[in-house]
Amino acid sequence: MDPVRIAVVGAGVAGLSTAVCISKLVPGCSITVVSDKFTPDTTSDVAAGMLIPHVYPDTPIPQQKQWFRETFDHLFAIANSAEAEDAGVHLVSGWQIFQSVPMEEVPFWADVVLGFRKMTEAELKKFPQHVFGHTFTTLKCESPTYLPWLEKRLKGSGVLILTRRIGDLWELHPSFDIVVNCSGLGSRQLAGDSKIFPVQGQVLRVQAPWVKHFIRDGSGLTYIYPGISNVILGGTRQKGDWNLSPDAGISRDIFSRCCALEPSLQGACDIREKVGLRPFRPGLRLQTELLAQDGRRLPVVHHYGHGSGGISVHWGTALEAARLVGECVRALRTPTARSKL
Ligand SMILES: Cc1cc2nc3c(=O)[nH]c(=O)nc-3n(C[C@H](O)[C@H](O)[C@H](O)COP(=O)(O)OP(=O)(O)OC[C@H]3O[C@@H](n4cnc5c(N)ncnc54)[C@H](O)[C@@H]3O)c2cc1C
Numbered sequence: 001m002d003p004v005r006i007a008v009v010g011a012g013v014a015g016l017s018t019a020v021c022i023s024k025l026v027p028g029c030s031i032t033v034v035s036d037k038f039t040p041d042t043t044s045d046v047a048a049g050m051l052i053p054h055v056y057p058d059t060p061i062p063q064q065k066q067w068f069r070e071t072f073d074h075l076f077a078i079a080n081s082a083e084a085e086d087a088g089v090h091l092v093s094g095w096q097i098f099q100s101v102p103m104e105e106v107p108f109w110a111d112v113v114l115g116f117r118k119m120t121e122a123e124l125k126k127f128p129q130h131v132f133g134h135t136f137t138t139l140k141c142e143s144p145t146y147l148p149w150l151e152k153r154l155k156g157s158g159v160l161i162l163t164r165r166i167g168d169l170w171e172l173h174p175s176f177d178i179v180v181n182c183s184g185l186g187s188r189q190l191a192g193d194s195k196i197f198p199v200q201g202q203v204l205r206v207q208a209p210w211v212k213h214f215i216r217d218g219s220g221l222t223y224i225y226p227g228i229s230n231v232i233l234g235g236t237r238q239k240g241d242w243n244l245s246p247d248a249g250i251s252r253d254i255f256s257r258c259c260a261l262e263p264s265l266q267g268a269c270d271i272r273e274k275v276g277l278r279p280f281r282p283g284l285r286l287q288t289e290l291l292a293q294d295g296r297r298l299p300v301v302h303h304y305g306h307g308s309g310g311i312s313v314h315w316g317t318a319l320e321a322a323r324l325v326g327e328c329v330r331a332l333r334t335p336t337a338r339s340k341l
Contacts, residue, residue, distance in 0.1 A: 003030040004329045007172045009190065010182035011035035011161075012044035013143060013314045014303055014321075016150040018182055021315075021322035023157050026329055032176070033154065035183075036165035039147035043184060046276030047311050048203060048225045048232040049088075049146070050214065051075065051139045052096075053109050054309030058283025061108050067316025069112045074315040075139045088145025090228060093137040094214030095119060097130040097261075102218055105132075113138045127261065133218075140214075141311050142227050166190060169291065173298045178328045180301045180321060184279035187304045193285070196305055198277035200241040202250050204233040204258075206268040215261050220308070222257040224265070231268070233258040237308075239280075246273035281305030286317060288324050299328040 006029050008019045019033050039045055053068045055061075078089045097119070110116040119133035127133070155161065166172065169190055172179050187193045208231045216223040225232040233254055251273050259265045284305045291298040303321040306313065 001028060001333070003028055004178060004332055005029070005176045006031050006178045006180065006325060007176040008033045008180040008182055009035065009166055009169070009172075010184060010186065010304075011038045011147075011151075012042040012182065012184055013047075013147065013310055014044075014184065014306060014318065015180075015182035016147060016154065017314045017318035018180055018303055018321045019154050019159055020150055021318040022180070022325050023154070023159060025319075025322045026326045028333075029329055030158075030160075031154075032160040032162055034162045034164050034166060034172070036163065038161075038163070039151065040144050042147070043276040043278065044143045044147060044310065046201070046203065046274045047143050048223065048234060049141045049143055049227070049311045050092075050216075050223075050225050051113070051141065051312045052216065052220075052309075053107075053312045054220075054307055056281075056283050056307065056309075064313065065108050065112065067313035067320070068109050070316035070319060071313050072112050072139065075141055079139055083149075085228075086145070087149045088142035088228065090140055091137055092140045092214050092226065093135070094216070095123065095127070095133050095135050096216045096218055097124075097127050097133040098218035099130055101132045107134075110134075110136075129260075140225060140227055143311065145228070169300060170293060170298065173296060177332060178299050178301070178325060180303060180325060182303045182321075184304050184306070185277055187279070187285075187302070191285075191302060191304075193281075196279055196281045197240055198242055199280045199307065200236065200238040200243060200275060200277055201234065201308075202236045202246055202254065202273065202275045204251055204254055205230045205272045205274060206233060206265070207231070207270040208265055208268040210264065211262060217261070222254075222261065224258050224262050231265075233265070237278075242277065244275050244277070246275050278307050279305055279310075280307040284313075284317060286320050286324070288328060299331075301325050301328065
């Protein structure tokens with residue numbers, strides 16, 4: 001039987017993890033990742049990479065929790081293996097602090113991360129402007145290391161990698177039987193989806209090796225995330241802004257907000273600015289669509305719209321996308337179902 005030919009469009013965390021999941025879960029197919037940009041030039045490379053979920057208003061919470069749990073468990077296993085350093089995945093503990101007690105004192109993901117509890121009075125003394133906080137251990141997945149690691153695994157399992165900009169998903173027909181659309185913001189054009197828009201974010205990568213605990217303001221706007229080779233200071237959220245150039249004034253503001261939380265950062269050096277465009281959508285799109293044109297049919301599995309939390313849920317959503325691809329492959333192999341495709 002000829003292999004079913006699958007094109008995965010996009011090489012951010014969504015595209016690469018989906019290609020890995022398909023190669024593990026869907027037998028009898030050949031996979032090609034097609035993308036105009038690869039690591040280190042994707043939005044995913046700019047991510048701070050902390051596993052702290054963002055809430056998708058149009059997606060049921062139990063579903064979001066499942067995606068987060070699957071991602072956490074997957075990365076936790078990597079963090080506990082000899083691959084941890086090569087993959088850029090590690091555990092990190094710290095504090096999430098609030099200036100007033102939040103409506104939801106215990107978030108839905110509290111029992112997925114490790115050791116979640118409210119901060120004690122003694123811990124809160126470090127943050128005199130804050131009255132409430134959580135402390136927990138989570139994971140940090142450093143995309144500039146994790147994405148090349150995923151790419152290496154893909155090449156090792158025979159997946160082809162193609163640098164190409166796609167103007168229309170139909171360009172991939174008839175060379176491919178199924179398309180998986182992981183193009184993030186590119187879906188505005190490729191899927192004609194006006195619900196997806198950029199939320200620009202700027203961060204600083206600094207050298208401050210003495211900072212070992214993460215600190216996150218409850219709003220998620222100001223954060224200090226220590227990693228393997230640097231500390232990420234953030235951030236900003238500019239809805240609808242497509243600009244990819246760093247703004248010096250914003251960098252100063254981020255730095256002073258972070259120093260207010262951790263004054264020792266005044267001694268940080270080698271400050272580098274990064275800007276990325278989060279692919280925002282009210283609900284993440286994980287869905288099969290059958291495109292039809294002039295009697296031709298092309299099944300497309302959409303997997304995009306991860307917004308601020310793509311690293312936190314990527315493995316769970318990639319597993320779901322691979323299951324949808326498996327259904328399309330089975331339909332193509334079944335004559336009665338194929339006639340409906
Ligand atoms: C400043 C910042 C901090 C963040 N911090 C975190 C965090 O701490 N935790 C967390 O969970 N998330 C975080 N995120 C969010 C996370 O980065 C995103 O949710 C995630 O990277 C989205 O991944 P993606 O693969 O869908 O998109 P992308 O990484 O944008 O990948 C899209 C891919 O599609 C390709 N593509 C697009 N259009 C076309 C086309 N027409 N033809 C061919 N290829 C195309 C692109 O080249 C790219 O390879 C952060 C984001 C930013 C900007």
